[in-house]
Amino acid sequence: MTQPSDVHATRAAYNAVAADYAELLRNELDTKPFDRAMLGTFAELVDASGSGTVADIGCGPGRITAHLDSLGLAAFGIDLSPEMVAVARKDHPGLRFYEGSMEALELADGTLGGVVAWYSIIHTPPARLPGVFAEFHRTLRDGGLLLLAFQAGDEPRHLDFAYGHEIDLDAYRLPPERITELLLQAGLVVEAQLLREPDGRYEKTRQAYLLARKPTRKPTRKPATS
Structure with missing residues (x-):
């Protein structure tokens, strides 16, 4: 199947920055109490x-996979970038x-x-997000939960330099x-949401978190027989 050009661009960008990205963000959760609170919930x-x-x-x-594991969850990771996957396997050899x-x-x-x-949804053009959310719904069990984090706003950005590398990436x-x-x-029904101000370090816009659930289907009642 032919993938859209933005998918190739996203893979290439994260392949390029993988090692430096991992090092820069390695301990970021230590300074993000709201992030830890949402992940903990x-x-x-x-x-x-x-x-x-x-x-x-x-x-x-x-x-984040490792943090979820530390919270007692059976967590595994999926990523578009093979270089990111290689770094993840190296840094967290006990996880999948x-x-x-x-x-x-x-x-x-x-x-x-x-x-x-x-x-991770921030590089998918908004017009294709319904398909992404349909995939999340499909793979979740009834009653399963989805947690999203993303920058709040309504405008696209183009990144040509990040994490010490020249890239070509839309966000x-x-x-x-x-x-x-x-x-x-x-x-998927949203059960909780958090919108917080930028932390004054790297963030330039509000940060949004949504916690949603796939409802449990009610069993179908069989018609009474006479």
Whole structure:
């Protein structure tokens, strides 16, 4: 299957920056209490439901996957960039990481207790996000949870230099209310959201977090027989 040009651009950019990206963000969660709070809430709810395996989609060098593992979840990572996957496997040899696309996950229907997409939907053109969310819905079990993190806004940005490397990459700031609508259209219901101000270091815009659930289907009642 031919992939869109933006997918190739995203893969190439993250291949180029993989090692430096991993080093720069290695301990970033230590300074992000709101991030840890949302991930902790997600982990508690997934664990309480007994729903099983969690996929970190767009896992990069695996730092969020490792954090989820430290919270007691059976987590694995998927990333578009083979260089990112290689770094993740090197840094976290006890965890599982695979190359793959969030738009065509090689996972069976209803097999995941949770999905985390931590700043990984931001390079997908908004017009294709319904397909991404449909994939998340497909792979989640009934009652499974989705946690999204992304920069809030409504404008695209083009990056030509990042993490010490020249790149060619588009990124999209996204309005939380619109993402909530798209999730609902995909069959996922937002249960909690957080919108926080930029931290004054690298961030230039508000940061958004949405926690959504795939509703549990009610059993179909058989008609009474006479």
